Amino acid sequence: MLKYINNQLLQDDMQQQKLETQLSASIQQRLQQNIVAFKQYQPALLPLLQVVAKQYFVFCTRAGELNITDCTTGRVLYGEQPQKEVIAESQSFWLQAPYVNLNSVPILSSKAQAEALPVAVDTIMVFGLGLGHHIAELLRNVRIKYLIIYEPEVDFLLCSIQAVDWAEIFELADSLGTLISLQIGNNGATVSADLAELQALSTDMQKVYLYRHICHKVSDEVFEFLLNNSGKPQQLLKQGYQFLGFEHAQDFLPQRPGNILANQSYSTEYTAQQRLCFERNMQAIAKLYPDVYQNFIAYQPTRWQLINQSDGSVNVQHIRRQAAFYLDIEYESAELTQQFIKQPAKDDIMVNQTVTWKFRHYVHYQAIKELQAVFADIEHQQQALPSQVNSLIIFGIALGRHLELLLQQHEVNNLYLCEPNTDFFYASLYVTDWAGVLETAEKNGRRIYLNIGGTGQEYFADFAEQFYHSGAYAIADTYMMTSYYTPALAQAVRMLRSQLRVILALGEYFDHVRYGIAHTAHSMQANHHFLKKLATLPVHAAQNIPVFIVGNGPSLDDCIEYIREYRDKVMLISCGTALKALYTLGIKPDIHAEIEQNRSTYDWVTQVPDRDYLKSIKLLSVNGIHPDTAALFQDVYLVFKEGEASTVLFQSTLKQAGFDTEALEFAYPTVSNLVVNFVLKTGFKHIYLFGVDLGYANVSQHHSKHSAYYKADGKELYNYKKVHGDGIPIPGNFQPTVYTKPEFDVSRRLIEDVIAAHQQKTDVYNCSNGARISGATPLLPDNILLRDVPDQPAKLLNDMFNVLFYQHYSSAVENILQHYNLEYLRITIDQWCKLIETPVASLAEARDIISQQWLHLRSSVQQKGNLTMLLFNGSTMYFLSVLTKLLPVNGTQEQLRRFNQVLSVWHNYLEKAVEAFIAEPFKFDSSTVEI
Incomplete structure (x- = not known):
């Protein structure tokens, strides 16, 4: 079920390293001898022995044997003792060897035909090389004329020449008169041509025996083809059959599943006990x-069916691939259960939280800094x-x-x-x-x-x-x-x-809520425009204007000339740090978009030194944009961000005053999400994405070279790889694979969701050489063709924005907090602090104090005018998560000490936060970044 390399290594790293060192000399010696043997017996394959393995590599199990691991998944090919495993498999093959009949005979069963293997045979077709132990076993026990070995993975040959003695194999084959055909890189799709060639060499050949050692999505279809057409020579020898392989997600099989040889007897009839169950x-x-x-x-099964095996056990078998899910259901289930009980996977979501420098003055991150020692203490602990x-x-x-x-x-x-x-x-x-x-x-x-x-x-x-x-x-x-x-x-x-x-x-911690309220209140007073509720979307000629959304991904550099070519025919929206890149290249967007509320956006935007340039651009953002950033632009167009505390606070107040505003559900976590969501929501029909990479082929090229992420000499502003890591491999838009980080991956999925919701109304084209975005058609910039573009796009956009956005309402929300009682807030937090001031002494008390806090927070909602839930919901979720992670499940003094330490930090957090808010409820954020 789960075969991973870590389960086959010694727990002591030094002992494991010693074991590997002992084997390394013999591996190197065997490798050199095998290269000499291939040079003599299979010279055509010598170039393959010089390539570097990409996915599969040998390793030493704790039993002292070589095995193969897939470096992309950590899974292994064999159990801990591959040689013993292969000997047992070979013995099963001697007793019941599947075969395909080349003569015209009626076949009555869909099961594989099998018989005791004769001591001498014409041909054995082997599907899968692996380490190659089975090849030696076959030659030692059977006299074979033609031994055909199909192995699609070149890496397995590279593993095999380190593990088995090919000189012995070739010499034994030579002495027996066995012709070995090593079909490396061949999944068996040439089988009809190969059978025809074999028949030409051996005209009296009646049967070909089939030894499946490794399951492969295409080779298994070949295997099925042979078994299904046994006794039908015309079908077997008819060339041109297309083997597409088993590609459906539910067709997947591990490489060495149960009934790998397809020779075990079983019944598909349900027993009376099973029917009763x-x-x-x-x-x-x-x-x-x-x-x-x-x-x-x-229900009728389509791919897998329950089988009762001859030993009395049950299994599920793939109907077409004729291989079973379990090797031994009782052993594997018990092993899986015990492994999980011993080392359960529990998400360490809270561990290793760090303090971002620009937020070092936040109450929340000051508390996080105090918790660093606790996080470091628990990071490597494993509990049952x-x-x-x-x-x-x-x-x-x-x-x-x-x-x-x-x-x-x-x-x-x-x-x-x-x-x-x-x-x-x-x-x-x-x-x-x-x-x-x-x-x-x-x-x-x-x-x-x-x-x-x-x-x-x-x-x-x-x-x-x-x-x-x-x-x-x-x-x-x-x-x-x-x-x-x-x-x-x-x-x-x-x-x-x-x-x-x-x-x-992405939780809204106290500081984020606090500044969101203050900044949104300022936007109201400054008459920034807010998007109206779009219950019925108005039809406007501007919706036919193509929209170019420009992100700051590395592929932006290759798209600039196309953006320049079509600039006057489109609505151009720059996202975040892409603005500096466009300015440097002499291009001015109609709209610039920002999503962060802290003042660091001011530092990024002012990397553009031309204030007149900025003052000729509209700003699109969410409520909470920093007042200093907003003041840089011509006009400010805002939309409420669904689910945020300031949205809840201000939307309800505006609605009471007769202003029904829209809130975007998918306007996070990147500015591209905001912009894509906005243009789809407002009915634009033709959308093109440039530099919205959400990934990168090279981790050192993560943004446009013309953006503020790079210095004038082309060097990175900071070590992106060190901060964000190498990345997660995902499908690319114009290339097989790119790398992303979790935030970008979530961003991509949310963009896919919002595109799917508007699929029938809008065409979205992804011109970015980054992550593939489902629902967005990949389109090379060379192939852009704009048709029927409306005249005077700038005028149309102004007209449309005047229709979509509210213009004046400041008098309706002059004092947003008049509806709230700050004394209620103080009393609620005082009660909360009393609730958690006494250290817990047991697991039961710890669980109880967590649930009591959640109930206390929820109860505050019942008191009209109480701001506690709005201000502290996100922070509470965070700290209750940390406390939950640190529950003293064993009741040790050390566990209790850690739990109470976090409780104390949280107590101080609440006190400090409420005092800061009551003292200055409309204080602006003061974050800065050094660029």
């Missing part, structure tokens, strides 16, 4: 999950799964045996079960006691959430909704268990982890 389970599901019941009452678990997400159910084992040993209050493969869940209904699991949970007041058949895209929305009710801090008390590996499931888990982190990382 299914009926009981469906009755329980009908009661608690009627939608799930309806989906599975008449507690007997009582608050929240657990399990990705992958399969047949559910590990779920039963886990719930026998641990109580889980909130269990989230995600199984993208509906065939797996259906099979589990026949063998897992779902009725018992669900009834026990209901009896004990626990909750189980089922997400069956989801792709992973909706996990975030589902979990965010659940965490909203219990408080987002519950994320920090949530364990995550991945039951098996598929690329799609791994990507869904990575995406969910990243998105859950962003919930908290």
Whole structure:
């Protein structure tokens, strides 16, 4: 189920290194001998031996044997003892060897034909080389005329020449008269031509035996083709068949799954006990999950089916690929469960939070600085799964045996079960006691959430909704268990982890709320324009003007001439630091967009030294833009940002005064999100993205060279790689792969969401050489063709903005805080501080003090005019998350000390924050950056 390299290494790094050192000399000697052997017996393959491996490499297991690992996933090809594993596999092949009949004979079963392997055969086709131990085993035990070895991965050959003695293999083959054909880089798609060539060499050949050592998405289709056409020589020899491979996410198989040889006997008939289990389970599901019941009452598996194996165990087998999910369901399920109990995965969302220099004066970040020692103390600690678990997400159910084992040993209050493969869940209904699991949970007041058949895209929305009710801090008390590996499931888990982190990382801490209120109040008084509620979108000629959205990604440098060429025909919007790049290149946008509320935007914008240039540009931003930044521009057009405290505060007040304003839901985390959301919301029909890379091919080229991120000599302003890391690989727009960071990845997904919501009304073109954005058509700037562009675009835009935005309303909100009582705020915080001033002495007290704080915060909402929830919701979520992360689960003095230390920092935070706000509720932010 889960085979990872860390599970096959010695825990002591020094011992592991010593073991590897002992083997290295013999590996080098074997490698040189094998190169000599290939030069003599397979000279055509010598160039392949000189290439550098890209994905697969050998490593030494703790048992002292070489194995292969995939460096992109950390997964391994074999168990800890590959030689023993291969010997057992070979012995199984001797007893039952699948074959394809080249003569015309009727085949009555869809199962692979297999028989005891004769001592001498014409041809064996091997699918997969791996380390190559099985090649030597075949030659030692069978007399073979033609041994054809298909191996699509060149890396496996490079691994094999380090692991096995090819000189012995070639010499043995030579002495036996065996012709070895090493088809490296060939997935078997040439099989029909190869069979024809073999028949020409051996006209009396009747059977070809098939040894599948490694599953591969294309090779397995070839394997299926051979088995399905056994006894049909015309079909087998007919060339031109296109093997496309098993590409669907639910067709994925590990490289060495159960029944790898496709020679095991099994039954697909359900036993009477299994049918009874299914009926009981469906009755329980009908009661608690009627939608799930309806989906599975008449369900028919399409890819995977439950099988009863000859040894009495159960498994699920891929119908077409004829390979099973489990090697040994009981052993693997027990091993998976024990590994998770011993080292559970719990998101360290709060660990390693750092203080950004420009925010060093914030109350929130001053508290974070005090917590650095605590974070450093817990960073490398690993605790076993507690007997009582608050929240657990399990990705992958399969047949559910590990779920039963886990719930026998641990109580889980909130269990989230995600199984993208509906065939797996259906099979589990026949063998897992779902009725018992669900009834026990209901009896004990626990909750189980089922997400069956989801792709992973909706996990975030589902979990965010659940965490909203219990408080987002519950994320920090949530364990995550991945039951098996598929690329799609791994990507869904990575995406969910990243998105859950962003919930908290983008949380509105006290200082952000405070300055958001002050800055928005100033915008009201200055009559900055706010976007009207667009219940019915007005139709305007300006909506046909093409929109060029210019971000500051590295690919902007290659797009400048195209932007210059079409400048007068489009609405040009610069995003953030792209403004400096455009100014340097002599291009002026119609609109500049900013999203940050702190004053550092002023420092970035004033990198453009020409104030007249700035004063001729409109500013588009969200409420909360800093007054000093806003004052630099001609006009200021604002839109409320959905969910922010200042939005809640001011929108309601404006509505009471007769001004119904719009709020954008996806205006974060980057300025590109704001702009894309805005132009789609306001009905523009033709949108082009330039420099909206949200990723980079080279980590040293992360923004335009003409932007403020680079000095005049072209050097980076700061070490971007050191601060942000190497990046996450994702599909590129014009190239296979680019690298991104979590914030950009979330940005990309939210842009995809908003494009999807407007797909039928708008054409979006991605001209950026960065991340692929679903819903945005990749378009090279060379291929831009603008048609039917309206005349006088600047005048049309002014007319449209006058229609879309409110112009004057300052008198309606002269004193926004008159509706709120600051004394209520002070009293609530005083009560809160009293609540947490006494240190806790046990786990029960710690859990109780967390829940009491959440209830205290929520209760403040009931008091009209109390600002506590608006000001402290985000900060509370953060600190309750940290406290939850530090729960003293073992009740040790050290754990209690850490918990109480954080509680004390939080107590001081509350006191300092409330005093600062009451003293100066409309104080502006004073952040600066050194550029």
